[in-house]
Amino acid sequence: MLNPITVQLPRKKAYSYPIYIGTELLSKMQTHLPKHNSTLVIITDDTVKELYAIALQQFLNKAGHKTLLLSFSAGESSKNGQTKNVLEEAMLAQACDRNSLILAVGGGVVGDLAGFIAATYMRGIDYIQVPTTLLAMLDSSVGGKTSIDTAQGKNLIGAFWQPKAVIADILCLKTLSQEHLVNGLIEAFKMFLTSDAKSLKFLDQNLDRILARDEALLSEVVRRAVSIKAEVVAQDEKDHNLRAILNLGHTIGHALEQLSDYTLLHGYAVALGLLLEAKIAQNRGYLEAQQYYYIKTVLQRLNITAVGLKKFDIEAVIQKTKLDKKKQDGAVQYVLLNGLGSVYVAENQFTHSVDDEMLRNAFSDVVKE
Ligand SMILES: NC(=O)c1ccc[n+]([C@@H]2O[C@H](COP(=O)([O-])OP(=O)(O)OC[C@H]3O[C@@H](n4cnc5c(N)ncnc54)[C@H](O)[C@@H]3O)[C@@H](O)[C@H]2O)c1
Known part of the structure; x- marks a missing residue:
């Protein structure tokens, strides 16, 4: 140890x-x-x-x-x-x-x-x-x-x-079932996307062996993800600002989870959220097309694709996101990537308002691809 x-x-x-x-x-x-x-x-x-x-x-x-x-x-x-x-x-x-x-x-x-x-x-x-x-x-x-x-x-x-x-x-x-293994890996992927490009590469390069449960590699995934979480919690224990970055993919993920009556596992809902929220970041000019494509490809290797999104009605998703606990001045807040391993920060804030039309456009782009 x-x-x-x-x-x-x-x-x-x-x-x-x-x-x-x-x-x-x-x-x-x-x-x-x-x-x-x-x-x-x-x-x-x-x-x-x-x-x-x-x-x-x-x-x-x-x-x-x-x-x-x-x-x-x-x-x-x-x-x-x-x-x-x-x-x-x-x-x-x-x-x-x-x-x-x-x-x-x-x-x-x-x-x-x-x-x-x-x-x-x-x-x-x-x-x-x-x-x-x-x-x-x-x-x-x-x-x-x-x-x-x-x-x-x-x-x-x-x-x-x-x-x-x-x-x-x-x-x-x-x-652990394979489904729950992937469920956890998605949260690791999310953490690496927010703040650790090196770990992202490590996950990507070793994904097949991780999915086959190589113990040393699984330990390394846990160690790397926990180091990020420990650092974030140390800086913002009570979730006032920085800790929000851990909610990448979650604003939409929570809405999908609820709309599925929780039949969709949390991680899988977050994965679809990551895809849509990455598209929003791309459409706003924060993320490059190839960076969005990278995220899409890693998720595909976990068998998560936009097909999962097609089951949802975007208007119902929009309505559900409005119930999110973390609204500010009535606007739904999102963590948005501005690269692989970093999030967009403006005026020291880690979350940003996204209007309904932006979400609608991102949804339509993702399901069309
Ligand atoms: N506190 C936090 O910061 C935080 C963060 C993320 C999620 N959560 C919460 O975590 C919960 C989801 O956790 P989860 O995904 O671990 O679900 P879970 O605790 O329901 O476990 C999933 C299933 O795996 C089984 N299981 C557990 N360990 C096993 C093992 N080693 N081998 C075989 N089966 C095993 C469990 O019996 C259960 O059926 C949600 O309630 C969510 O809200 C909390």
Whole structure:
């Protein structure tokens, strides 16, 4: 295992935390755990429980820890107040106190939900993210955004609550479906597009072996993406300005995700968003035609093409983007590329208004190609 990446939060040194990326980290978990905790509460979903969490509990019990294993049905539909309540009641029934430590073992659903429980249980306890999907390893486990969904929308209730550490065991990716592997790779592609031309080249050149799950290359993808996220979070923990760059592809992506009733996986929706938003950047003169073509080609290699967009009615997409949380003075805000590895910045702002006509034109250009 290489040295951990550290998220340096300027607020207070104590809020900074390490991100360990490597193999066989689950079996060596006790080496990364603080000594003082009373109960280790492993929160997971039913799938990951069988695959990894039961074994993890056994390792920890053998090392002399008191543990409690709690799980819920896998999937986004569990990320709600009801599941949160059930898990909290179980922790209270087992007399988990303020020194308990939560281990969030699973994908982004587990991480967001268990992180939010940590943020509110007895007014806040420690937790460690143990991501098991690629998306969770390189994105959702880092940065301290925790949340649940409500009938009104995704991630509407939550808190910023940073973990004490992130422990990403690349071996867990062996059992992940190909669809979820690509789902995570799209977020890595997005991060590299915003700020790292070298990593973009690395991803592009090694894509076939990454898709075939070469462990060393997957570790490198996670390491590179996490380094970007850690840097962005360190500079803008509470999402006031720079952190917005992580929303590249998301303004449209979120709209498509909702219009598909969440049958389209988040990453795939973001990928179609990336394509359209890159076209908007090209039409505004920020991105060259060949740079747009490069983005299109990489997505094609992930089997994502404009055919996926044709299922959507652009007027419905426009209406949905208007519900975006990040509107400013009534105008929908977009992150726009101005090159491969950099975003357009004007007056120190990373997001920009895009009117309906621009979105309509970009859509019509992309589906015609
Ligand atoms: N907090 C953040 O900053 C942030 C950022 C991005 C996304 N998110 C959230 O993350 C969630 C999506 O995360 P996700 O894509 O990881 O979904 P997920 O947690 O639902 O996991 C996807 C599926 O993979 C299964 N799984 C997990 N690990 C596995 C493994 N190693 N092998 C086999 N199967 C495994 C899970 O049981 C689940 O069925 C969304 O709720 C989204 O809002 C949060």
